[in-house]
Amino acid sequence: MGFTIGGIRERRAGSRRRGRGAEGTTVAEYTGLWGWAVVPGARAVAGACSCGESRCPAPGAHPLGFAREVPAGAGADRAADAWAETPGASMLLPVGRAFDVLDVAERTGRRALVRLERMGLPLGPVAVTPTGRAQFFVAPGAAVALPDLLYRMGWDDADLDLRALGAGAHITAPPCDLGGRGPVRWLRPPALDTAAAPPPARLLLGTLAYVCHRS
Structure with a gap:
């Protein structure tokens, strides 16, 4: 299965390659080096939120309800593999845990x-x-x-x-x-x-x- 965000659907194989690119590397840095969890978030284009809610109260600035969090401490491979499941998502940091x-x-x-x-x-x-x-x-x-x-x-x-x-x-x-x-x-x-x-x-x-x- 693929993940749709902003009207673009990617297959798992393509998603995995993207997850191991720049976004996956940054996620791995946040989880493995800085000790922060990372949550896949929605994006906004022209004011419309990728979550699909026409009256979204926080377009492009909230977690995706169906996506799993990449936990603090996750190594490079684990972080990249997890992020590959939500290509195109923004990176959100949960507040109230490490900071x-x-x-x-x-x-x-x-x-x-x-x-x-x-x-x-x-x-x-x-x-x-x-x-x-x-x-x-x-x-x-x-x-x-x-x-x-x-x-x-x-x-x-x-x-x-x-x-x-x-x-x-x-x-x-x-x-x-x-x-x-x-x-x-x-x-x-x-x-x-x-x-x-x-x-x-x-x-x-x-x-x-x-x-x-x-x-």
Whole structure:
């Protein structure tokens, strides 16, 4: 059987060859090197989602319900074989397991990143989206703890363009397209020492909140 996405059907043999190409290699890097699970996701073309739902609430930015997840730790062959079952799918990373995400405007994120690097604070990966957002990877639990952390830091009453993504959320992984708007890119690529163990949100939050407020 083949898998249809965006109106294109590929046979298993052709799919397997594609899975062992660039997409399969990237999936294997995420699972085997960085320790992240990867979920096959829908794509969007001209605003229409490949899931086939005419009123899809998140075109090209949600998991495919029938596709199986490639688990963290999967080696190159296993990851490529699994990805070959869903050729053309986008790569989504489940949030709330190896990391949570602090999401801010891209301009804010870039300014904050410069400050954080100058301070010598430990940093995890940072992605930027074509919708103008910066996504800072932090330790799991940030989404649940965010209100209390902001309260303790005195930012609970401030109108901040800052949110946390936690368990149940998914983000589009670089270099995949996000909802037909363009590719997600790394602002700060993953590194071996922080990819699977990003810093606690509290180490970044004060700077992010301050720059958000100033912006």
